[in-house]
Amino acid sequence: MAKLILRADDLGLSQGVNYGIERSVKEGLISAVGLMVNMPDAEHGFQLIKNDCNCIGLHVNICLGDSITPVDKIPSLIDPKTQQFYRSKKINKRNKDTVNLEECMLEVEAQVERFIEITGKFPDYIDVHAVMSKTLYLTVEHVAMRRKILLGIPALESEGQLLNGVYSLGMRTFNAKGLYKPKNYFNEHLEIIKQKEYSLAIFHPGYIDQPLIEQSSYTLIRPMETEFLCSFWLKNWIEKNNIEVVSVNELK
Numbered sequence: 001m002a003k004l005i006l007r008a009d010d011l012g013l014s015q016g017v018n019y020g021i022e023r024s025v026k027e028g029l030i031s032a033v034g035l036m037v038n039m040p041d042a043e044h045g046f047q048l049i050k051n052d053c054n055c056i057g058l059h060v061n062i063c064l065g066d067s068i069t070p071v072d073k074i075p076s077l078i079d080p081k082t083q084q085f086y087r088s089k090k091i092n093k094r095n096k097d098t099v100n101l102e103e104c105m106l107e108v109e110a111q112v113e114r115f116i117e118i119t120g121k122f123p124d125y126i127d128v129h130a131v132m133s134k135t136l137y138l139t140v141e142h143v144a145m146r147r148k149i150l151l152g153i154p155a156l157e158s159e160g161q162l163l164n165g166v167y168s169l170g171m172r173t174f175n176a177k178g179l180y181k182p183k184n185y186f187n188e189h190l191e192i193i194k195q196k197e198y199s200l201a202i203f204h205p206g207y208i209d210q211p212l213i214e215q216s217s218y219t220l221i222r223p224m225e226t227e228f229l230c231s232f233w234l235k236n237w238i239e240k241n242n243i244e245v246v247s248v249n250e251l252k
Contacts, residue, residue, distance in 0.1 A: 001242055001243070001244050002193050002194050002195075002196065002197070002199065002241075002242070002243050002244070003197060003198050003199070003243070003244045003245075003246045003250070004193055004198075004199050004200075004201065004238070004243050004244070004245050004246070005031055005032055005166065005198065005199070005200045005201070005245075005246060005247065005248060006029050006030050006031050006032070006201055006203065006229070006245055007030070007031070007032040007033070007034065007152075007200060007201070007202045007203065007248075008021045008024055008025070008030045008032070008033045008034070008202075008203050008204070008205050008229075009033075009034045009059055009127075009129065009202060009203070009204055010034065010036060010059065010129070010204055010206065010216075011033050011034060011035045011036065011042070011045040011046070011049070011056075011059070012035055012036040012037065012039040012040075012041050012042030012043075012044070012045045012046075013036055013039055013041070013064070013206070013211070013212065013215065013216065014039075014041055014206070014209050014211035014212045014215070015041050015044060015045075015209060015211070016206055016207040016208055016209030016211070016212050016222075017041075017045070017204075017205075017206030017207070017209075017212055017222065018041055018044055018045035018048055018206075019048070019206070019207050020205040020206035020207045020222055020223065020226040021033060021045065021048075021049065021205050021206060022045075022048040022049055022052075023205070023226055023230060024203070024205040024225075024226055024229040024230060025049050025052050025053045026049075026052050027230040028205075028226075028229035028230035028231075028234075029229055029230075029234060029235065029238065029245050030053070030203070030205070030229055031053075031055060031245050031246060031247040031248075032053075032055040032056070032057060032124070032125070032247050032248045033049060033053050033055070033056050033057070034056075034057045034058070034059030034125075034127060034129075034152075035056055035057065035058060035059055035115065035118070035119070035123075036059050036061045036064070036065075036129060037058065037061075037068075037111050037114040037115045037118060038061055038064075038065055038066060038067065038068050038111060038114065039061070039064065039065050040065070041211075042114075042118060043118050046118050046119055050119070054247065054249065055124045055125075055247035055248050055249045056119060056123070056124055057123045057124050057125035057126060057127060057150075057152055057248065058111060058112060058115045058123035058125075058126045058127075058149075059127060059128070059129050060108055060111055060126060060127065060128045060129060060136070060140055061085075061111070061128075061129040061130075062077050062085055062099070062104065062107060062108075062128075062129075062131055062136060063085050063086060063087055063088035063091060063129065063130050063131050064084075064085060064087070064088075064129070064130075064215055064216075065084055065085060065215075066083075066084055066085075067084070067085060067107055067110075068107060068110040068111055068113075068114055069103075069106045069107045069110045071083055073103065073106060074100075074103040074104075074106055074107055075100075075103070076098055076099060076100035076103050076104075077099065077100075077103055077104065077107060088129075088130035088131050091131050091132075091133065092130075092131065092132050097133050097134055097135050099131075099133045099135040099136050100135070101135050101138070101139060104135055104136055104139040105139050105142070105143070108139050108140060108143050109143060112126075112143065112147060112149075122147065122149060123149050124149075124150065124247075124248055124249055124252075125149065125150040125151070125152040125248045126140055126143065126144050126149045126150070126151060126152060127140070127151075127152035127153045128140055128153055137153060140153060141153075150164065150248060150251060150252060151164075152248065154168055162200060164198075164251045165197060165198055165251075166196075166198040166199065166200050166251065167192065167196040167198065167199045167200065168199075168200045168202070169185075169189050169192065169193075169199060169200065169201045169202075170189070172185060174221075177220055178217070178218070178219065178220055178221055179220055179221055179224060180221075182224075182225065182228045182234075183228075183233060183237075186201075186234070186237060189201075190241060193241075193243060194241070194243075198246075198251070203225045203229060204218050204221060204222050204225060205222055205223075205225045205226040205229055206222035206223070206226065207222065207223055207226065208220075208222065208223060
């Protein structure tokens with residue numbers, strides 16, 4: 001039987017996002033959730049799902065909000081105008097990777113410690129939010145190995161294939177409103193899911209509130225994915241195609 005991990009990213013980004021993720025866990029099929037521990041609503045989000053989701057990972061964030069590490073110790077990550085992280089749009093447009101390895105290591109380690117403070121346990125996995133930086137990926141990979149945390153980002157040398165034999169499904173094609181057709185997305189990937197022992201599909205459920213509008217380009221997509229993840233269609237599609245929804249914890 002093919003096994004599918006349905007992951008929700010960005011817990012803690014805002015209370016609206018938290019409530020959408022809560023619903024996608026309690027009423028839908030989400031089996032793993034990534035927590036952004038540096039955001040003000042991180043603990044709020046964890047409290048909403050802690051009794052219903054047994055697989056919560058660290059969604060490393062170096063592009064939104066305040067750092068956990070003092071800003072004077074990580075200048076390559078901090079916008080001097082805002083004293084917060086550089087936004088991902090600015091980082092990803094740079095001609096070269098300006099993320100400093102030692103500074104990045106300080107912040108990723110600090111986020112692991114904050115995760116433990118909030119949840120009382122180590123992350124079930126670790127991955128990254130939005131930033132396309134080889135230095136960041138290498139840092140997270142190093143921390144994952146040192147801390148014995150499951151790595152949840154694609155191996156650098158193999159696009160689509162995650163460590164531990166998990167295949168990450170392809171990117172969506174968005175329309176002018178930033179939306180896509182999730183039924184088509186699943187049907188287009190059905191054969192891949194059946195061929196692989198484990199596959200991973202990543203979603204961003206949530207509801208729109210002012211903090212989300214101010215911090216993310218993913219807006220309309222979040223309530224749409226929330227409804228879809230709780231839909232009869234998806235539950236029936238999973239059962240009809242003999243697919244088992246599992247969490248990252250099965251890989252340990």
